[in-house]
Amino acid sequence: MLFLDNCLDTTKIAEANSGIPQGQCSGPCVEATYLINGIYAIVRGCYATLMQGTSQSISINSTGESCLYYTTKATNAITNTQGGAPASISGPVTVAVRFCNSIDNCNALLSAAAVDSTKYSTGDLKNCQAQTSITCYACSHFINGKCTKDPSATCQGSWCTKVEGKINGEKVVTRGCAPINPLTISDQFCVPRNVDTAVSQIGSNLTLSYDATQCFCNKDRCNGVESTVLSLGAIVMSIILLSQ
Secondary structure, three states: OOOOHHHHOOOOOOOOOOOOOOOOOOOOEEEEEEEEOOEEEEEEEEHHHHOOOOOOOOOOOOOOEEEEEEEOOOOEEEEEOOOOOEEEEEOOOEEEEEEEOOOOOOOOOOOHHHHOHHHHOOHHHOOOEEOOOEEEEOEEEEOEOOOOOOOOOEEEEOEEEEEEEEEOOEEEEEEEEEOOOOOOOOOEEEEEEEEEEEEEEOOEEEEEEEEEEEEEEOOOOHHHOOOOOOOHHHHHHHHHHHOO
16 A cells, blocks of 8 residues: 555546556445545545455446545544645535446546535536434443443444454454445445454564454444454554544
8 A cells, every 4th residue: 555645636646657556456446535633535446455355345336436425523634735735624524435437547536625525516526425424332342341332422424333353362342433434335234354464663563363343334323233243454444434
């Protein structure tokens, strides 16, 4: 994965010297915007790469694209302008996910301007659909404690999430919410994974073993179901999404 300042700049993507790699996808392409620690960021790539290690797939309708967006409660963010310079955004922050069939550069429509919800009513993004806000249970359980369905512990998003599994053999359960779902276009979706990963710091190395499943659903408090099973990628994705 490359972290590039000009990935948000759709005017630069097709340029030969942009530094943004291009290649053929074996299936749909995907692009998704995120708000991470106050920074408006984007991911572009192949759906198969995002879901590597799983057998999950999606089917896009005859229009050749599926695009969903959600306006978060956040009221400011830092992003890059089309010219690459940093810019401060004031006002509601909108994030989106867009899947498209594997046509050259089809995942190059979301840009820094997509932070503004009014951009989805006209132009290239006019087919995007707004997501409504739902209420989800919110809690975390790592090794000790319980992640219960407490009616007073909730969050707002367009998707509810639940992660359940083990880290190095110790039970992990999290419930929360996400503004978008970059993994599917269906109403309910679970991703099982079993991954070993190395976490390195200066002078030390730690191998973490994840055996877990992450589920997304889009009904009020639907993440209260007791039985689900997720993965390192899923847990990391949860942390990113829960930071909205």
